[in-house]
Amino acid sequence: xxxxxxxxxxxxxxxxxxxxxxxxxxxxxxxxxxxxxxxxxxxxxxxxxxxxxxxxxxxxxxxxxxxxxxxxxxxxxxxxxxxxxxxxxxxxxxxxxxxxxxxxxxxxxxxxxxxxxxxxxxxxxxxxxxxxxxxxxxxxxxxxxxxxxxxxxxxxxxxxxxxxxxxxxxxxxxxxxxxxxxxxxxxxxxxxxxxxxxxxxxxxxxxxxxxxxxxxxxxxxxxxxxxxxxxxxxxxxxxxxxxxxxxxxxxxxxxxxxxxxxxxxxxxxxxxxxxxxxxxxxxxxxxxxxxxxxxxxxx
Numbered sequence: 474x475x476x477x478x479x480x481x482x483x484x485x486x487x488x489x490x491x492x493x494x495x496x497x498x499x500x501x502x503x504x505x506x507x508x509x510x511x512x513x514x515x516x517x518x519x520x521x522x523x524x525x526x527x528x529x530x531x532x533x534x535x536x537x538x539x540x541x542x543x544x545x546x547x548x549x550x551x552x553x554x555x556x557x558x559x560x561x562x563x564x565x566x567x568x569x570x571x572x573x574x575x576x577x578x579x580x581x582x583x584x585x586x587x588x589x590x591x592x593x594x595x596x597x598x599x600x601x602x603x604x605x606x607x608x609x610x611x612x613x614x615x616x617x618x619x620x621x622x623x624x625x626x627x628x629x630x631x632x633x634x635x636x637x638x639x640x641x642x643x644x645x646x647x648x649x650x651x652x653x654x655x656x657x658x659x660x661x662x663x664x665x666x667x668x669x670x671x672x673x674x675x676x677x678x679x680x681x682x683x684x685x686x687x688x689x690x691x692x693x694x695x696x697x698x699x700x701x702x703x704x705x706x707x708x709x710x711x712x713x714x715x716x717x718x719x720x721x722x723x724x725x726x727x728x729x730x731x732x733x734x735x736x737x738x739x740x741x742x743x744x745x746x747x748x749x750x751x752x753x754x755x756x757x758x759x760x761x762x763x764x765x766x767x768x769x770x771x772x
Contacts (some may be wrong), residue, residue: 476514476556477630478548479530480604481563483582484570484598485528486622490563493626499526500753506538509530513553514558526630531596534582542603549607561629562601562608565615566759570594598760607654609721611640611754628750639713640750642721645679645737647729647757656723658708660701660736665694668731677766678758679734688735698736702743709749728764729757 477499479487491501505513510529517527533539551558563572574581574590583593605611612625629640646653648663668684670676677684688694705722712720724740726733734755741753 474517474524474557475526476517476558477526477528478510478544478558478560478563479563480532480560480608482565482570482601483533483595484573485563485565486612486617487563489533489622490561490626491530492526493525493623493628494528494610495524497526497627497630499528499630500524501528501530503530504534505529505531506535507540507547508538509609509738510544510547514551515555524712532582532754533600534583541601545603545607545610559609560604560607561610562605563612563614564605564759565613566657567594567763569589569615584609588615591605595763598763602650602760605756606651606677609655611751611756613754613759629752639709639717641741641744641752642717642719643737643741643744643753644721644723645729645733645758646723646725647727647733647754647761648725650728650729650757650760652725653721653723653756656721658720659724660724662697662724662726662732665697665726665732665736666691667727669728678730679732679736679738680755680758680764684731685735685738688732689739694736698739698743701740703738705744706747728761730761731756732759 479490481487491503495501496766502513510531513529531539531544548558548560571590571594581590581593583596584590588596612622614622616692617625644653648661652659665688668677668687671687672686673686679685679688689698722740724733724737737753737755741751744751
């Protein structure tokens with residue numbers, strides 16, 4: 474039996490994800506106090522319930538019962554006991570979250586008379602960061618359509634595999650916020666020219682064409698990506714021969730918004746073209762953009 478913790482930012486789509494997972498045959502539990510996670514897992518293991526996936530949603534709605542770092546540590550302890558448990562983290566941009574709350578007219582769980590919606594979102598990002606850093610999967614729902622979200626969930630949790638059986642979890646990150654704990658391979662691209670210091674590029678990201686072109690068209694990058702491609706095409710089949718079906722690759726730069734994002738996106742396209750099933754996430758992109766915004770406002 475496979476267990477999944479569904480968590481992330483309020484308004485990022487946890488309710489929709491639980492609904493889609495139920496349609497896929499999963500048993501879903503919403504807003505479970507974290508201290509009940511292991512007891513519930515034991516109950517499922519001892520019961521006659523027959524399902525391949527149990528999804529448990531936990532988040533800040535549990536108020537004093539919730540501590541992201543404690544939940545992350547708990548998941549590590551559960552894995553050490555031999556249980557198969559993973560974590561899916563959902564997020565979206567500040568603008569998307571604000572828009573969704575205004576459309577639904579619901580109140581953010583951390584908002585109140587003295588806390589605005591934008592302040593609540595920023596506070597929640599900070600609270601949830603320990604879980605985000607250790608999540609097995611991160612899905613940014615900012616611009617995802619319903620069909621696209623369903624496809625992502627299906628590719629991750631339905632048990633479908635790519636032609637060669639290897640699933641790649643590819644992520645970018647910023648070294649200033651620490652190494653991703655779940656990464657199998659980490660590549661440091663801080664040796665590449667930094668677009669942050671180029672006029673007109675600093676406020677853009679590796680998802681923007683101008684930053685992507687600046688990074689990828691550099692001769693040093695071209696040589697690096699060629700060597701990286703050769704190395705991974707050599708390594709991946711050998712990992713598979715040893716029985717590894719999921720490989721987490723992390724690409725890091727200083728802040729996690731420019732070089733690492735551009736390289737991760739390029740690598741994702743390359744590995745997809747070779748028949749691998751790839752899920753891409755950008756761990757620190759939203760945090761870095763929020764940092765830029767707050768710095769400008771402070772000035």
